[in-house]
Amino acid sequence: MKMKLKNILSGFVLLLIVIAIGGVIADRVITSDPEIQGLTTATAVDIQGIATENDALAWLNSNRGALSNTSLLLPTHLVEDTTGTYIFDVPGLYPVFDAMYGGDLPGEARYTVGYTEDTSAVNGALDYAKSSAISTANKLPDQNNVQTSKTATFVGLDAGRMTSSENALIDGAGQLDFTNSSVLCPFASEVSPYLPPFCNIATMGSSVDVSLVSLVTKTGERSVAASADTPAELGYSVAVTGINSSPAIGSTQASMNVHIQEGRAGIVGTGSRTDTDVTYEVGLLQIKKGEDLTYSESSTASGEIGQFIKSMDYKSGVLI
Numbered sequence: 669m670k671m672k673l674k675n676i677l678s679g680f681v682l683l684l685i686v687i688a689i690g691g692v693i694a695d696r697v698i699t700s701d702p703e704i705q706g707l708t709t710a711t712a713v714d715i716q717g718i719a720t721e722n723d724a725l726a727w728l729n730s731n732r733g734a735l736s737n738t739s740l741l742l743p744t745h746l747v748e749d750t751t752g753t754y755i756f757d758v759p760g761l762y763p764v765f766d767a768m769y770g771g772d773l774p775g776e777a778r779y780t781v782g783y784t785e786d787t788s789a790v791n792g793a794l795d796y797a798k799s800s801a802i803s804t805a806n807k808l809p810d811q812n813n814v815q816t817s818k819t820a821t822f823v824g825l826d827a828g829r830m831t832s833s834e835n836a837l838i839d840g841a842g843q844l845d846f847t848n849s850s851v852l853c854p855f856a857s858e859v860s861p862y863l864p865p866f867c868n869i870a871t872m873g874s875s876v877d878v879s880l881v882s883l884v885t886k887t888g889e890r891s892v893a894a895s896a897d898t899p900a901e902l903g904y905s906v907a908v909t910g911i912n913s914s915p916a917i918g919s920t921q922a923s924m925n926v927h928i929q930e931g932r933a934g935i936v937g938t939g940s941r942t943d944t945d946v947t948y949e950v951g952l953l954q955i956k957k958g959e960d961l962t963y964s965e966s967s968t969a970s971g972e973i974g975q976f977i978k979s980m981d982y983k984s985g986v987l988i
Contacts, residue, residue: 695868695900695984696842696850697893698731698777704805713796716825718789725783725802725814729892732776740843740865741776746953754936755844757951775845775863779891779900781814782837791828792879796820806894812901814889821911824879829918835873836887838902838982842866844933844955851986852895863896863986864931864955870982871925874906878918882909899985908969908976915972922978923966932958 713719732741742748747756787796798818807813814836822830843865847857876883884907891900904924910916937952969976 695840695866696777696845696863696896696986697891697898697900698729698779699894700804700806700892701729704803706805707800707802709798709800711796711798713794715789716793718791719787719794719796720789721785721787721796721798723783723785723800723816725781727781727802727804727814728778729781729804730776730778731774734776735778737776740778740841741773742843743775743845743849744773745846746775746844753954755953755955757953772846772849774849775843775865777840777842777845780837780839781889781891782839783814783816783835783887783889785816785818785832785834787820787830787832789822789828789830791826792822792824792830794820794822794830804892806892807890807898808893809890809898812888812890813892814887816885816887818883818885820881820883822878822881822883823911827879829877829879830881831875831877832883833873833875834885834887834904834906835871836889836902836904837869837871838889838891838900839869840866840891840900841868844931844953850896852897856986860933862933862953864933864958866931867929868900868984869927870902872902872904872923872980872982874904874920874922874978876908876918876920878908878916878920880911880914881916881918882911883907896986899983901981901983903979903981905979906977908973910974915974916976917972919968919970920973920976921966921968922976922980924964924980924982926961926963926982928959928961928984929957930959931955 800816802814845863847861847863886905888903906922908916908920933953933955935951936954967978
């Protein structure tokens with residue numbers, strides 16, 4: 669039997685929008701550390717026999733350097749009440765921080781970025797090429813912090829097979845923050861002075877188990893930028909075809925999973941707060957979950973595959 673799965677194109681693009689009550693919501697990228705790192709690798713294999721490739725990346729990053737903390741830090745001018753119900757906006761609460769850093773320390777945001785590849789080819793002719801690049805520097809909207817590109821052609825001999833799997837992850841969580849300290853656009857704070865908390869995760873990847881194939885995959889991830897005007901993004905694509913006039917033989921799968929949780933922060937009143945015998949005029953904020961979205965998608969094909977193509981993209985940023 670001959671099975672052809674042609675032109676499977678699937679994408680999920682998310683740009684979270686401005687809401688009238690509760691302000692701007694979305695992933696908030698973080699700025700780079702003072703020291704930046706870059707890693708690049710290139711691999712080329714042309715072999716008849718046995719070959720393996722195993723790659724793994726785990727990258728954790730916090731804009732407040734607090735990875736060991738069990739909770740996200742509020743901006744230095746915001747104080748949570750003892751019940752955890754309200755947050756007080758207290759300007760000038762930490763004048764020493766203001767003098768040292770030129771203003772309020774931001775609300776904490778953390779990202780976990782992951783990538784793995786496991787490829788094994790046995791009893792066959794393999795032509796494999798891959799390039800990988802990792803940079804912890806600030807990136808523009810058309811650039812990536814993590815980027816991979818892979819091509820592989822395999823022809824199995826005497827029951828030879830190639831298996832290959834890739835998985836990519838972006839997991840971001842952020843505390844309440846001030847809009848004017850996170851977003852470069854000077855008009856964004858007119859919509860809302862605050863960026864509410866968020867907790868979003870997206871995973872995507874593919875796998876093949878084949879005796880004959882031409883395989884192409886690409887990965888791109890961005891979570892570090894100079895300001896929150898640049899969205900966080902994870903993209904992945906896979907293309908499985910045959911060689912010359914012969915279809916690919918075997919099975920393939922590609923999938924994505926997304927879970928989005930967004931907060932809303934609103935000013936619910938004003939009042940005063942006394943701290944070390946000093947009384948401050950304060951704004952009273954309340955934070956609630958305003959959105960909870962889950963999405964999953966999976967595509968599979970098995971047999972003689974003329975074409976299997978899947979493209980997936982997650983993007984979340986402040987709309988200003």
